[in-house]
Amino acid sequence: MNRPYNFSAGPAVIPEEVLQQAAAEMLNWHGSGMGVMEMSHRGKEFISIYEQAESDLRELLAVPPEYKILFMQGGGLAENAIVPLNLSRAATVDFVVTGSWSQKSRKEAQKYAAEVHTAASGEASHFTTLPDPAGWQLSRGASYVHICSNETIHGVEFHELPDLKNLGSDAPLVIDFSSHVTSRPVDWSRVGLAFGGAQKNIGPAGLTIVIVRDDLLGHALSTCPSAFDYRIVADNHSMYNTPPTWGIYMAGLTFQWLKRQREGNACGVAAMELRSIAKARLLYDFIDQSGFYVNKVAANCRSRMNIPFFLQDESRNDAFLAGAKARGLLQLKGHKSVGGMRASLYNAMPLAGVQALVDYMQEFERQHA
Numbered sequence: 001m002n003r004p005y006n007f008s009a010g011p012a013v014i015p016e017e018v019l020q021q022a023a024a025e026m027l028n029w030h031g032s033g034m035g036v037m038e039m040s041h042r043g044k045e046f047i048s049i050y051e052q053a054e055s056d057l058r059e060l061l062a063v064p065p066e067y068k069i070l071f072m073q074g075g076g077l078a079e080n081a082i083v084p085l086n087l088s089r090a091a092t093v094d095f096v097v098t099g100s101w102s103q104k105s106r107k108e109a110q111k112y113a114a115e116v117h118t119a120a121s122g123e124a125s126h127f128t129t130l131p132d133p134a135g136w137q138l139s140r141g142a143s144y145v146h147i148c149s150n151e152t153i154h155g156v157e158f159h160e161l162p163d164l165k166n167l168g169s170d171a172p173l174v175i176d177f178s179s180h181v182t183s184r185p186v187d188w189s190r191v192g193l194a195f196g197g198a199q200k201n202i203g204p205a206g207l208t209i210v211i212v213r214d215d216l217l218g219h220a221l222s223t224c225p226s227a228f229d230y231r232i233v234a235d236n237h238s239m240y241n242t243p244p245t246w247g248i249y250m251a252g253l254t255f256q257w258l259k260r261q262r263e264g265n266a267c268g269v270a271a272m273e274l275r276s277i278a279k280a281r282l283l284y285d286f287i288d289q290s291g292f293y294v295n296k297v298a299a300n301c302r303s304r305m306n307i308p309f310f311l312q313d314e315s316r317n318d319a320f321l322a323g324a325k326a327r328g329l330l331q332l333k334g335h336k337s338v339g340g341m342r343a344s345l346y347n348a349m350p351l352a353g354v355q356a357l358v359d360y361m362q363e364f365e366r367q368h369a
């Protein structure tokens with residue numbers, strides 16, 4: 001029997017092949033007589049899992065050698081503190097606020113940075129537009145500039161990362177890529193540090209991925225917990241303390257799955273990008289031609305991953321969700337702060353799932369328009 005289509009924003013759908021493999025290996029990983037959760041993180045079995053996951057992620061995202069990949073814990077929210085603890089140098093940091101997540105990040109940074117400066121904000125448009133980088137008011141000498149490259153709640157995505165050098169800033173760019181990591185390539189020439197929780201597009205909650213340029217290590221405030229000091233984590237190959245071993249294993253299975261994916265001549269993340277474009281276009285095109293549903297985000301910054309939409313007549317929300325669930329279309333309810341609906345189209349969501357959603361939306365519209 002086919003599983004339902006799961007549109008959750010996170011924790012979210014995981015490729016079925018990955019779940020099957022994890023199930024098959026649950027009691028006895030590769031003849032070791034142990035499940036992965038039961039292994040010492042310092043044993044040769046787990047070290048091989050860790051090393052493979054690290055090198056596969058490096059290959060998939062084309063991470064240059066001068067960047068470290070760290071496997072941490074605490075999720076995106078903890079990184080909102082850990083980044084300023086490591087990078088702020090107790091000086092000014094710049095934020096570009098484009099939705100709930102960058103707003104939250106800015107608030108947390110105020111605890112650690114000497115000054116938090118808002119260089120630009122999409123608040124006036126209720127986060128339906130991205131402020132044009134040409135108009136950003138970047139501070140001179142900021143320790144870093146923070147953006148959320150995909151706003152999971154408001155459905156706003158940077159389709160091109162800003163080139164800070166061109167905008168007159170020498171600061172490293174920090175990106176929160178939690179909810180679109182591995183759905184598109186990353187231009188590392190523009191990024192100093194990227195972080196993301198795994199539970200959106202990589203695997204189970206509990207693993208946080210941090211990719212950081214070497215020159216940004218070693219500047220932590222003296223109050224930074226040792227387990228969150230990027231220099232210490234990097235020097236210990238993410239094993240200063242016990243890493244989230246199960247999350248790393250599951251992420252590793254997902255990376256292997258990603259490497260197997262093909263779309264025409266493209267493979268891996270490039271294939272995911274082509275699929276993401278096709279999936280998002282299918283849903284946006286349907287919404288835009290309909291007078292029954294609406295998405296309010298400007299066309300140039302619509303997220304391919306998280307698509308919030310509203311029924312024009314919100315009194316039908318409950319009926320819409322109930323009908324969707326009955327057809328095996330799960331977790332479409334929008335975030336409580338914005339309401340309406342949200343369809344998250346992560347890598348593990350096939351085009352057929354989006355087609356099934358569009359078919360249902362069309363049918364619901366016919367019945368209720």
Ligand SMILES: *Cc1c(COP(=O)(O)O)cnc(C)c1O
Pocket residue numbers: 010074075076077078101148150151152176177178179197200
């Ligand atoms: C989900 C999410 C977070 C928060 O992650 P937690 O693991 O819950 O801390 C942060 N940023 C973005 C963009 C997210 O989508």
